[in-house]
Amino acid sequence: MDGPAYPPELGGRNATPIQTLIYMEELARRRIPRSLHFPGYAIAAPSLLEFGNEEQRKLAAPSIRGDLVWCIGNERAVGAI
Numbered sequence: 001m002d003g004p005a006y007p008p009e010l011g012g013r014n015a016t017p018i019q020t021l022i023y024m025e026e027l028a029r030r031r032i033p034r035s036l037h038f039p040g041y042a043i044a045a046p047s048l049l050e051f052g053n054e055e056q057r058k059l060a061a062p063s064i065r066g067d068l069v070w071c072i073g074n075e076r077a078v079g080a081i
Contacts, residue, residue: 003041003064010045010061037066044070 004023006012015023027034035041040063048060062068 003045006045006064010064012064035066037069039070039072040064040066040068043072044068 003010003012004015005017005020007014013019024034045060045063048056048063052059059068063070
C-alpha cells in the first residue's frame, strides 16, 4: 500500500508531511518503487476525495490500492479527435 497520508479507512496512516517524506526517502534509499499505479493514488484518488460525489468517492480506495486502473492522457496527442 502506498499513501501514508491517507486516512486509515483508505489504507493510510494519517501521516504528517514529514512522516510521508521520511517514508518516501526510505523507499528511494532501498530502491523500492513507490507504486505501480501513480495516476490512481496520486491524481485520481485525491481528486475523487476532494471533488467527487458520494458514489465517486467510493472509487478512491480501489484507486489507491491499484485495484482500479486509471488512464490519464491527451487524446489529441495520440491522433484522436
